[in-house]
Amino acid sequence: METGWISWLPEAASTLAGQxxxxxxxxxxxxxxxxxxxxxxxxxxxxxxxxxxxxxxxRPVAGSHKLETIWTIIPLMIAMSFFVWGTNVYFKQVKSxxxxxxxxxxxxxxxxxxxxxxxxREINELxxxxxxxxxxxxxxxxxxxxxxxxxxxxxxxxxxxxxxDQWFEATKTGTFHLFCAEYCGMNHSGMIGSVIVMEPKExxxxxxxxxxxxxPAVAGQQLFQSLGCTSCHGMNGEGGRGPTLAGLFxxxxxxxxxxxxxxxxxxxRESIVNPQAKIVAGFTPIMPTFQGQxxxxxxLQILAFIKSLHIENPQQPVPAASPATSPAQPRSxxxxxxx
Amino acid sequence: MKAxxxxxxxxxxxxxxxxAQYGLKSWxxxxxxxxxxxxxxASVTAFFFFGxxxxxxxxxxxLTPRGDFLSSATYNKVFTQHGILMIxxxxxxxxxxxxxxxxxxxxxxxxxxxFPRINLLSWYIYILGGAITIWALLSGGVDTGWTFYxxxxxxxxxxxxxxxxxxxxxxxxxxxxxxxxxxVTIHTMRAPGMTWFRLPLFxxxxxxxxxxxxxxxxxxxITILLLAFExxxxxxxxxxxxxxxxxxxxxxFWFYSHPAVYIMILPGxxxxxxxxxxxxxxxxxxxxxxxxxxxxxxxFGFLVWGHHMFVSGQSLYAGMIFSFLSFxxxxxxxxxxxxxTATLYKGSISYDTPMLYGLGFIGLFLIGGMTGLFLAxxxxxxxxxxxxxxVAHFHYVMVGGTLMAYLGGLHYWWPKISGRxxxxxxxxxxALVIFVGFNLTFLPQFVAGYxxxxxxxxAYPPEFQVFNVLSSAGATILGIGTLIPLTYLIWxxxxxxxxxxxxxxxxxxxxxxxxxxxxxxxxxxPVVTWEAYEFAPPEEMEVVGTTHHVRLEDAPAAxx
Numbered sequence: 001m002e003t004g005w006i007s008w009l010p011e012a013a014s015t016l017a018g019q020x021x022x023x024x025x026x027x028x029x030x031x032x033x034x035x036x037x038x039x040x041x042x043x044x045x046x047x048x049x050x051x052x053x054x055x056x057x058x059r060p061v062a063g064s065h066k067l068e069t070i071w072t073i074i075p076l077m078i079a080m081s082f083f084v085w086g087t088n089v090y091f092k093q094v095k096s097x098x099x100x101x102x103x104x105x106x107x108x109x110x111x112x113x114x115x116x117x118x119x120x121r122e123i124n125e126l127x128x129x130x131x132x133x134x135x136x137x138x139x140x141x142x143x144x145x146x147x148x149x150x151x152x153x154x155x156x157x158x159x160x161x162x163x164x165d166q167w168f169e170a171t172k173t174g175t176f177h178l179f180c181a182e183y184c185g186m187n188h189s190g191m192i193g194s195v196i197v198m199e200p201k202e203x204x205x206x207x208x209x210x211x212x213x214x215x216p217a218v219a220g221q222q223l224f225q226s227l228g229c230t231s232c233h234g235m236n237g238e239g240g241r242g243p244t245l246a247g248l249f250x251x252x253x254x255x256x257x258x259x260x261x262x263x264x265x266x267x268x269r270e271s272i273v274n275p276q277a278k279i280v281a282g283f284t285p286i287m288p289t290f291q292g293q294x295x296x297x298x299x300l301q302i303l304a305f306i307k308s309l310h311i312e313n314p315q316q317p318v319p320a321a322s323p324a325t326s327p328a329q330p331r332s333x334x335x336x337x338x339x
Numbered sequence: 340m341k342a343x344x345x346x347x348x349x350x351x352x353x354x355x356x357x358x359a360q361y362g363l364k365s366w367x368x369x370x371x372x373x374x375x376x377x378x379x380x381a382s383v384t385a386f387f388f389f390g391x392x393x394x395x396x397x398x399x400x401x402l403t404p405r406g407d408f409l410s411s412a413t414y415n416k417v418f419t420q421h422g423i424l425m426i427x428x429x430x431x432x433x434x435x436x437x438x439x440x441x442x443x444x445x446x447x448x449x450x451x452x453x454f455p456r457i458n459l460l461s462w463y464i465y466i467l468g469g470a471i472t473i474w475a476l477l478s479g480g481v482d483t484g485w486t487f488y489x490x491x492x493x494x495x496x497x498x499x500x501x502x503x504x505x506x507x508x509x510x511x512x513x514x515x516x517x518x519x520x521x522x523v524t525i526h527t528m529r530a531p532g533m534t535w536f537r538l539p540l541f542x543x544x545x546x547x548x549x550x551x552x553x554x555x556x557x558x559x560x561i562t563i564l565l566l567a568f569e570x571x572x573x574x575x576x577x578x579x580x581x582x583x584x585x586x587x588x589x590x591x592f593w594f595y596s597h598p599a600v601y602i603m604i605l606p607g608x609x610x611x612x613x614x615x616x617x618x619x620x621x622x623x624x625x626x627x628x629x630x631x632x633x634x635x636x637x638x639f640g641f642l643v644w645g646h647h648m649f650v651s652g653q654s655l656y657a658g659m660i661f662s663f664l665s666f667x668x669x670x671x672x673x674x675x676x677x678x679x680t681a682t683l684y685k686g687s688i689s690y691d692t693p694m695l696y697g698l699g700f701i702g703l704f705l706i707g708g709m710t711g712l713f714l715a716x717x718x719x720x721x722x723x724x725x726x727x728x729x730v731a732h733f734h735y736v737m738v739g740g741t742l743m744a745y746l747g748g749l750h751y752w753w754p755k756i757s758g759r760x761x762x763x764x765x766x767x768x769x770a771l772v773i774f775v776g777f778n779l780t781f782l783p784q785f786v787a788g789y790x791x792x793x794x795x796x797x798a799y800p801p802e803f804q805v806f807n808v809l810s811s812a813g814a815t816i817l818g819i820g821t822l823i824p825l826t827y828l829i830w831x832x833x834x835x836x837x838x839x840x841x842x843x844x845x846x847x848x849x850x851x852x853x854x855x856x857x858x859x860x861x862x863x864x865p866v867v868t869w870e871a872y873e874f875a876p877p878e879e880m881e882v883v884g885t886t887h888h889v890r891l892e893d894a895p896a897a898x899x
Contacts, residue, residue, distance in 0.1 A: 007802075010790045020722055024789070027716060031709035038680060039702055045683035046698065049619070050690070055844075056620075057874050058687045059881045063625040071677040072670060079666035079712065086716035087659050093721055094655050109495070143491040144585055146650065146725060150791025153722040157651045159586070160490065161579025164652045177800065181725040181793045183484045185495055186412050189796035292580075 013172040013197065014152035019089050021153075026085065030078060093154060096167040100135035103128075104216065104300040107138065107145035107158040110187040112178065113297065117304065118207050119215040124193030126178065128170055129203035135167040137265055141296050146182035149195050155181055161273075163265045170197040220305025223298055227290070237309040242287065243280040246309040254281040268303055355758065355855040370455035371858055376441035377756070378462050383437060384825070386428040386469065393421035395818060398780075398811040406798035414797040415482040416498065422485030424476075427507050428469050430741050431599065434606035435552075436465070436517055438748045439545050441756060443521055445849040445856065446539050448530025448865040453523040461516035468510025475502035484795060486596070489577030489588035493569040501570055504563040511556045514602070518552030521545050530848070532867035539847060539871050540616075540629055544609025547633035551598045551605075551640065559595035562588070589651055593644035601640040603737050605633055607700065607744030608675055614697035614747050615679045617845050619686025622872040625678040632671035639668040649720045658717055665715035672708055676701065685881075691843075692766030696747030699774040703739030707732060710785065727806075728788025731781045739777055746773070746824060753828065754838030758855040761831045765823060772820035779813025846873055 012018055049058075103126070106113045114122040128134050138147055140160040147166070148155040156166040180191035198206060214222075224230060224237075237245030243253075252260040253267070256279040261267050270277050272294075275287035294302070356373045366374060396417045400408040409417060440458065444451050452458050475481060481503040483492040492500050525546050529538070566588070568574045575582030616623045623629055645653060645661030679701060688694070710732040714720045723729060746769075753761050787806035792799055799807070841850040846869060852861050870877065 007790065008786060020718055023716065024713070024719055027713050027719065031712060035705050035709050038676060038705060042680055042683060042698065042701055045680070045686070046688050046690075049683060049686045049688050051620075051687045056687045058620055058685055059879045060622045060873075060875050060877065061624065061681075061685060062880050063628070067677075067681065068625050068628050068674065072674055075673045076666075076670055079669060079715075082712055082716045083663055083666050086718045087662060089718035090658065090662075090721065091655070093718060143495050144488060144651075148725070148791070148793065150722070155650050155721055155724065159579075159652055161585075162652065177791060179791065179793045183415075183488070183491070183795040185482070185491060186415060188415070189406070189411065189793075189798050192800075 011151045011172070011174075011176065012153075013170055013174065013176055014149075014154070015169045015171055016089070016093055017151065017153045017171075019092065023085055023089055027082060030082075093166070096135045096165055097133050100133040100167055102135050102137055104297075104304070105136050105138040105147060105158065106141060106296050106300070107147065107180070107184075107191075108141040109143065109185055110180070110191040112147070112180075112191070112193055115216055115297065115300065116207065117216060119218075120207055124178070126193070126195045127203060127206055128195065128197055129200040130170050130173050130197050131200060133167060133169045135165055137163055137165050137300070139163050139269075139296050139300070143184050144182050145180045145184050145191065148179045148181035149176060150179070151176035151195070157182055163269060165265075170195075173197045173199060216301040216304035217308040218305075219298075220301035220303065220308075223294070223302055224305055227294070229302075232287070237306065241283075243283055245306050248309070249307045253278075255279060256281050256283075265303055268306055269299060272299060272302065354857065355853065356858045357758070357855050359858050368459075370451070370459055372440050372444055372452045372455065372458055373756075373856065373858075373860075375458050375462055376437050379432060379436040379440060379465070380756075382462075382466060382469065383429050383433050386424050387433075387821075388825075389473075390421055390424035390429055391818060391821065393417050393424065394814065397421060398814040400797065401799070401807045402811050404799050404801040404804050404807075409797070411797040412482065415484075415795070416476075416480035418795060419481050419484050420476050423472065423481070423503065423507070426485055426599070426603075426737075427510055428465075428472070430603040430737055431514060432465060432517075433603075433741065433745050434610060434748065435521070435545060435548055435602075436461075436513075438610065438745070438752060439521065439548075439606060440517070442752065442849060443524055443542060443545055444528070445755075445852070445860055446542055446847060447525065447528060447533050448848050448861065448867060449524060449528035450859050450861075452520045453528055454520050457516050458520055461513040461520070464516070465510055465513035468506045468508070468513065470506075471509060472503055472506030475499040475506060478502075486592060487563075487566060487588075488592075489566060489569070489585050490579070490583070493566055493576075494578045494580070501567050504567055508560050508563045511560045514552045514556045518549035518556075521549040522553070525549075530865045530867055533848075534867075536627065536630075537867055537869070537871050538630075539609075540612035540623060540626070540633075541606075541609040543630040544605045544612070544633045547637040548602055548605045548609075550634075550637050551602050555595045555598040555602070555641070558591060559599070562591040562595065565591070586648070586651055586653065589648050590644065593647045594641070597644040597647065598637075598640045600733070600737065601636055603741045604704075605636060607741045608633065608672075610744040610748035610751075611679065611697050611700050612675075613847075614693050614751060615682050616872040617751075617843060617847070618691060618694035618697065619683050619688045620874045621682050621686040622870070622874070623678065624681035624684070625674075626871065629675055629678050632674045635671040636668060639664065639671070643668050646715060646720070649717050650724055662715055662717040666712070669708065669712060669715065672704075676705065676708070690767070692761070692763060692770055693747045693751035695767055695770040696743050696750065699770055700740060700743040700747060702774070703735055703743060703777065706782075707735030707739055710735065722791075723788050725794055726788035727784040727792045727794055730794050731784035731788060734781050734784075739781070742821075743773070746770070749824075749828070751843075752849070753831070754842045755849055755854050755856065757828075757832050757835070758838055759831045759835030760838050760842065761824075761835060762827050765827045769820055769823040769827075772823065773817060776813050776816030776818075776820045780810050780817050781813070783807075783809040783813075 009021060012021055102117055104115045112124050114126050138158045140158045142160060145158040146155055147158050152168045154166050154168055156164050158164060174197055176195045178193040178195050180188060184191065232240050232242035233245050234240050248263045251263050253263045254260050261278055273289060273291040275289055276285050279285050356371055369375060400414055406414065479499050481500055482498045483496050483500055525542060565576050569576045569578060573581060577583040577585050577588040579585060612623055612629055643661060643665045645657055646665045649658050714732060750761060750766055783806040787803050792803045838854040840853050848865055
């Protein structure tokens with residue numbers, strides 16, 4: 001936006017931005033052509049067939065099924081090309097890649113709180129490395145917000161009581177706008193911030209700059225103990241009166257109803273705030289609800305802890321929780337959060 | 340020539356619906372659809388200018404990037420109230436309740452609507468709903484946006500949400516009753532010979548609109564009730580903190596409010612069909628396609644609400660299906676535009692004010708419709724939804740479309756309604772000013788929106804200022820443009836030239852009775868023996884080809 005007095009396009013700083021812009025150009029070209037064609041025809045007819053004498057009566061013209069068919073089919077075909085291309089890009093926008101660094105985002109009136117998987121916290125800013133896939137897992141503490149980064153051409157509503165997600169891979173370093181796009185009350189237009197894209201090396205330095213932060217997984221482990229989850233689920237989620245949590249994330253969980261459910265963020269959150277909703281096969285519904293007792297941020301920390309539990313190595317809730325000391329270890333590299 | 344034979348000028352009469360009775364009581368207790376139309380005309384005009392003041396406040400605030408004219412809390416109320424007044428109290432009733440009320444009986448050759456008392460009742464309900472809403476606005480206002488999204492509206496807003504909701508809830512019944520009245524009237528009260536396919540397209544579009552009013556409006560009423568239950572009694576419906584689902588609110592709200600867009604635009608399309616055909620003295624091209632496209636829009640319009648929710652957390656596949664259906668609903672609108680264009684072919688096109696408004700409508704509706712395709716394209720919508728791109732798009736459709744059609748229709752039927760001619764020069768000038776002002780206001784917003792400027796922002800990053808300054812300049816022109824017709828139309832009621840029964844020399848039934856019409860509409864019960872828009876006998880129908888014009892220098896047109 002730094003060049004020229006008026007810019008027509010926002011900066012394109014993600015892998016998706018170019019794809020959305022290409023689609024936008026196609027739409028602009030096709031619609032501009034037809035707008036000019038139709039309005040040109042109208043103007044031509046209006047001039048050519050202007051009334052030349054006050055009492056002239058033109059001959060009526062019969063309708064034509066052939067023409068009606070043509071101008072139904074052609075716009076339909078063009079619209080379908082928009083639909084197919086648009087849906088294709090949309091699937092890429094929505095389907096998060098498997099190997100992405102996860103960042104937790106909590107919206108509240110009127111700020112954006114962010115926590116990285118290494119423990120770094122930010123408010124109204126988001127630091128990310130260039131060239132790595134980032135997945136935002138988002139929720140709201142109060143009303144609906146929407147996390148919008150125009151330079152990345154992404155936006156998703158942030159809802160209370162539920163997780164939504166979106167992903168991007170930045171292609172340009174720099175500082176970009178972050179907006180709340182869903183009206184959320186008095187200071188809605190102040191719920192803005194910056195996305196700062198850094199070279200991966202710089203980003204790694206930035207991440208370790210505030211060493212001493214607890215990672216969400218470690219904080220989650222402490223909560224897991226202090227809230228008494230351990231008495232049923234075991235110290236490291238090995239299970240007991242409650243179902244096993246180690247290795248749960250990303251698996252299909254069998255339910256008493258006979259069906260099964262994918263153990264994703266949404267399911268785990270629901271199992272904490274509304275444990276009676278889905279009962280795991282072989283267990284009784286004895287878990288109390290934690291609705292109202294833990295904040296959205298704490299929920300995300302417990303979630304990070306549960307995600308970090310692996311069957312092979314139940315002692316160590318790592319690697320996401322390893323202390324942030326060695327800059328040589330790229331904690332945000334995708335493998336660490338692979339699932 | 341033959342068609343003109345039906346145009347026997349009715350005997351001029353001193354008594355008409357306006358001067359048949361005098362006194363305030365005769366207006367407030369009238370059961371005459373024409374007088375009720377005038378009551379509506381006065382009230383929607385008042386609401387329009389009330390809503391317009393809010394629009395001007397928005398545009399003044401947005402002249403500078405900093406929020407310096409209004410506080411953010413006030414700004415939020417201002418845009419909310421602009422939306423509520425314009426949508427529920429101007430755009431929805433504007434054409435059906437004024438022009439529709441006046442013309443539906445006249446165009447089908449009836450003496451009145453089927454239920455005259457219910458017609459009057461619907462006006463009182465509208466006024467009651469409007470009064471309660473205004474009361475809510477004046478006692479502190481409401482800041483939820485006209486969309487009332489939960490849980491903000493149910494849990495977080497400290498403004499007069501329920502009272503405003505009550506006003507809108509009550510007002511909804513006025514729509515329902517009007518729709519009911521139109522449907523029954525069109526089914527049962529057509530004059531002998533007025534078959535379904537001889538109906539003017541204005542009637543078809545009002546029929547389709549009435550279907551939406553009856554089927555859709557109850558849903559918004561239910562939604563408002565649920566909202567009030569949650570806000571007042573804390574019953575968990577929408578707020579997840581008490582067990583509700585916030586996306587459910589959006590589903591319910593848009594299930595009405597998307598079809599409501601068609602309540603606003605379909606009657607406008609009906610007006611445009613009249614203007615295009617009559618001011619080119621041609622039968623409409625593809626009559627049945629235009630008529631059925633109205634019904635298609637009414638039906639498909641109920642299946643596309645999810646396109647307001649592409650980023651709201653609904654499933655990927657729901658989004659895909661709603662995208663597909665949104666493209667499908669665009670087709671009948673496109674078919675209308677093509678048929679209007681083809682109607683102009685080999686016509687005798689006049690440049691009178693109503694036609695200028697009608698042509699302006701086509702231009703603005705083209706842009707509004709085309710940009711709708713961007714929004715139906717789901718990947719682009721993810722980027723531009725909730726930005727000024729959407730603001731520009733729906734203003735093009737709802738204001739560019741509906742307002743142009745409304746003003747075009749008002750000028751076209753003004754001689755019939757008031758018995759006076761408006762000043763033609765001023766009329767053309769106002770159409771031009773509004774067209775230019777409108778484009779200057781809203782074209783820059785498409786650019787600002789794609790650049791990422793979110794809507795409902797009280798302050799914004801400075802790089803968007805240039806677009807906002809252009810917009811505010813355009814809004815000033817547009818605002819002045821709407822004052823011009825207000826002024827000369829009022830002036831013409833007293834000083835305008837007396838209108839003939841049929842000043843435009845047209846075959847429609849409403850032109851075969853004096854201007855203004857008598858209370859019972861027609862002095863002799865009409866019998867219809869001609870097709871819609873039959874200017875020349877069907878024997879002369881041209882299929883494709885010759886440029887043969889019949890010139891009727893000696894046509895005994897009424898009053899000449």
